[in-house]
Amino acid sequence: MPVQPLSRRTFLRGVGVSMALPWLESSPVWGDDGAPARGSSEPPVRFAALFCGNGFHRTEWWAKDEGRGLEFGKVLEPLVPHRQKLNFIRGLYNQEALIGGIHSCQTGNLLTGAHLAPGGEVRSGISCDQLLAERTRGLTKVPSLVLGCEPPIAAIHKNYSMIYSSHISWSSATAPTPLELYPALAFDRLFRDDVGRADRSVLDAVLEDARGLQRNVSTADRRRLDEYLASVRDVEQRIAGAGQAGRLQGWRPTLEKPDVPRPAGGVPQDIDQHMRLMCDILVLAFRTDTTRVCTLKLNNDHSSLRFPHLGVDYMIHHLLSHTDNADWLKVNQFFVQQLAYIAQKLDAVQEGNRTLLDNSMILFASSMMTGGHNNDQLPVVLLGKGGGQIRTGRILDYLGKPNRKMCSLYLSLLEKAGVRLPAFGDSTEKLTEI
Template identity: 30%
Template structure:
């Protein structure tokens, strides 16, 4: 066994089979012999820190005067001994408060108009501003300009060049639009939050199957992946011999950790397959234009994409992820949170009521409905944070 012989497994270990290439999570057997006395967490801390950037279009209910009075995002007290009220979205992270920093009073001022022709186009600039904090050029042509590469790509260039995928870009809504959008802005500004250069937007991944194949099909041909899916075989079937061989060399804790990880891989693979079968059955879909691997419900899609991100970071296939959870000015309705109005309508209603309503009760009711929508968003990314912090 590795923990007896003193030999260690390389951190970049892959289990390979036809149409599959599965990276491993961090195992104690990967710690070099000279560092066996180090704790697993201390050894991981010495590695490069991952970065996840998540955009919530239209903002959330904590980002307004009413939300501030309810302490939806800000702690009740500030400083190292900050206090989180029971309903705070980060309350679930209380056990990891020593690793938690909450930053308030940020904004995207560069999404505001700087000239008369730009008035009204805030929604069509904001995604381009999110990770660049630069004012995008007003154009519908190919002369795109956002001033600087986005934060995630700057980080990937510095810390992601030794991973199989320097960065991954995920999204939820249909972003396959070309040409010009409203207010004389190219749709490219709305379709992505990642820019490799001031003029080069990065494509986003909407289909969970595409992300899964990027993570676990690297090194195989499209024909091999197609054959595997046609046979309804799991990628784990193709690497079963290598898994069995490796298990003999691992200690009990590592075996349990690897088995749990492989179970998670299989579970996500199964969920994607079930969605593809359901969406290819010929039944009417809520999202008829979406690829077969895209779930029709927002909740299921979000959960699947976040679970894929956890696996990507756990195996260090990448250290840098950007996630666009919606398209600005979208009209999507979320029945999962009993909302009858699209998110953009709720956002606008809340702002209009705040400005013009004489009824505080009426205004607060709209904000509370907006907070219900916001909780849908917070629940998803908090679950991911808890998963990552427990690794």
């Protein structure tokens, strides 16, 4: 039976629900007018930026050699299984982040390279993720997904707004992109057209449409579709289970039983569960092509997170960053484990001759190298091959080189995603090695 052509913008549909199809290699890409779209059925390039505030252990963030021999300091050990699919980048920085303000001033322009307004005013610049989302608007159901695991801070620190410490994604110079802190609402945004109709499983709503589709694709794509639907069900059930277990509280109760009604939705009380759910939602978003741009802020700079699941509950993240002790290293590794988890999940999804990780660019960075606030160079790791356009398994060292701007990296990544610009932020020159 011949494979039926599918529109690249085809969705599985049900009452109040639309779910974007995953990439299917046997189905050609067709435009809305029924004519073959340009670019055949090559899977798209996805971009994600993951942020971890307050830097890392001063002696354990390092890499040496390359390829299979690439070695890491203890902070990066969770990435050893993925060392051939990443680049360790040394020496990049943001000139404008050196002007002062410590945490707030060092974070607000991480993805923009823009000058930050002082005195409590909020002004940065459009970030590279939102520029990409705007240039690709209409290609996916959701232009970009901006996720967070810690609420924003409303305060002034060293004459700069702490809004800068709380946001790395900016929709305009004066508007940080709102964070979605609630896993259930992030999930709904991906798959529900009417969030109010939340009394029915997403998969149950689209099941009839999915069965019809399975009859019209190849055996390999049928298996791919089955795996995708199973992964959606898994996350859906885990979110529901978290609520049933009473973990969606959003606070640590001071009473044996709450004396106010619990909110219908909430932030998972345990940070390990919260981060893992957000990582799964990122993977689902990319796997379904519901969005190709995602920003995940694992914590704020000047973070107040605690980590009782690691046995580290005596000091908040920010204060711990000034210690460089064994517990700080343990927390660092926990954050890198989230990146490694995303890489493992993406690399397990085959898209033609490459994996979903191969077809992605996952940027992992902080606003400072260590808790000592030094940001004359930034910790940066880039996972994925950008659809086969990026050679991986390397250490790229820009220390002492004339072009070591973070915005030069963004110009290179934007080009890999199909957006060619003469300039971005404070840079007019790409990194030729990327």
